[in-house]
Amino acid sequence: MPVDWTSISKAVVRGPNWLGDAVMSLPAVRALRAALPTAEIAMVARPSVADVYARESSIDRVIVHPKPKGLRERRQLAARLKEERFDAAVLLPNAFDAALLAWLAGIPVRVGYNRDARGLLLTHAVPAPRPGEIPRHERFYYLELLRRAGLMERYPKCDATELGGIDAAREAGARRLAALGISGPVIGISPGAAYGNAKRWLPERFTESGRELADALRAGVLLFGSAGERPLCETVAEPLRGAGVEARNLAGETTLGEFIDLASVCRVFLTNDSGAMHVASALEVPTVAVFGATDDSATGPTGPLARVVREHAECSPCLLRECPIDHRCMTRVSAARVAAAATELLTSQTWTREAKS
Numbered sequence: 001m002p003v004d005w006t007s008i009s010k011a012v013v014r015g016p017n018w019l020g021d022a023v024m025s026l027p028a029v030r031a032l033r034a035a036l037p038t039a040e041i042a043m044v045a046r047p048s049v050a051d052v053y054a055r056e057s058s059i060d061r062v063i064v065h066p067k068p069k070g071l072r073e074r075r076q077l078a079a080r081l082k083e084e085r086f087d088a089a090v091l092l093p094n095a096f097d098a099a100l101l102a103w104l105a106g107i108p109v110r111v112g113y114n115r116d117a118r119g120l121l122l123t124h125a126v127p128a129p130r131p132g133e134i135p136r137h138e139r140f141y142y143l144e145l146l147r148r149a150g151l152m153e154r155y156p157k158c159d160a161t162e163l164g165g166i167d168a169a170r171e172a173g174a175r176r177l178a179a180l181g182i183s184g185p186v187i188g189i190s191p192g193a194a195y196g197n198a199k200r201w202l203p204e205r206f207t208e209s210g211r212e213l214a215d216a217l218r219a220g221v222l223l224f225g226s227a228g229e230r231p232l233c234e235t236v237a238e239p240l241r242g243a244g245v246e247a248r249n250l251a252g253e254t255t256l257g258e259f260i261d262l263a264s265v266c267r268v269f270l271t272n273d274s275g276a277m278h279v280a281s282a283l284e285v286p287t288v289a290v291f292g293a294t295d296d297s298a299t300g301p302t303g304p305l306a307r308v309v310r311e312h313a314e315c316s317p318c319l320l321r322e323c324p325i326d327h328r329c330m331t332r333v334s335a336a337r338v339a340a341a342a343t344e345l346l347t348s349q350t351w352t353r354e355a356k357s
Helices: 019-023 027-035 051-052 070-084 096-104 138-148 166-180 203-217 226-240 258-263 275-282 335-356
Strands: 010-014 038-046 061-064 086-091 109-113 124-126 187-189 222-224 247-249 268-272 287-290 306-309
Touching: 010 027, 010 070, 010 096, 019 138, 019 222, 019 275, 027 038, 027 138, 051 247, 051 258, 070 096, 070 222, 086 096, 096 109, 096 268, 109 138, 138 275, 166 203, 187 203, 187 275, 203 226, 203 268, 203 335, 222 226, 226 247, 258 275, 268 275, 268 335, 275 287, 287 335, 306 335
Parallel strands: 010 038, 010 086, 038 061, 086 109, 109 124, 187 222, 187 268, 222 247, 268 287, 287 306
Antiparallel strands: none
């Protein structure tokens, strides 16, 4: 039986667990708000992605929860959700656990893709799209769930995914730069990637392209990453300092919110296919992303200020975590090409601003 969405006054959305996926889910979150303009909408999200949604005006509030450990913690979270008396749950990730929590919470309407053996836990198990049925980019996968669930007839315009609260982020970012004692322009570099080493461009080439851009812009460099990526970021930062560039290694030193603020004030951002890439491009920062093992048509950055750089390799995209051969998809990408792509973006951005003024 189709859902009577006009009767829903309080809905909860289960957000994806990965940072990039959270950014790519934003068009669907906004489409849900358009479909339920008067309903209260809460987002259940992991701490690692919660700040993406906390900035989103289409969400009334965010319920932050760590990954539950064991059935006891799952029951505790389900009890918390049950007390909220939600009318409906929209489950964006495919995980069995997301459906289990909604079922344990006794939410009357539970909508999600019929994947991961969770169909019996859903009141409305939506068939997952088959290859070729929808546009390839991941944002359409989330939007299609809403369409198939009867929340909309067609996709909204979403050529560029934007983070909420960009102006506020830039103001906070400027304050954070001042607190770091940085007064000039900065370039952002994120050389890591959570999925695996196959997604990582060579750190020495991040250094080379970063140095070229820093010299041209008379800018400093901010290195971003997780605590585990701090040594990797330092391999990029140290030779930059040796070349006279002010380079700050902030890996492991920022919360997600602090990273968002600082990324928003970068003149340009260099990165692999990563969560940082999605955040930077969604902040309308000129972003150059190096792709090799993964498919940019499915998970690439969006918008006019994003550029993907990749070189042909007969084995790419392989979608592997580790390269079993010589990592040719990445070694063929030169530092000069990445720097040129960034320069082109910066030039086009300047012309656009002049045309608007």
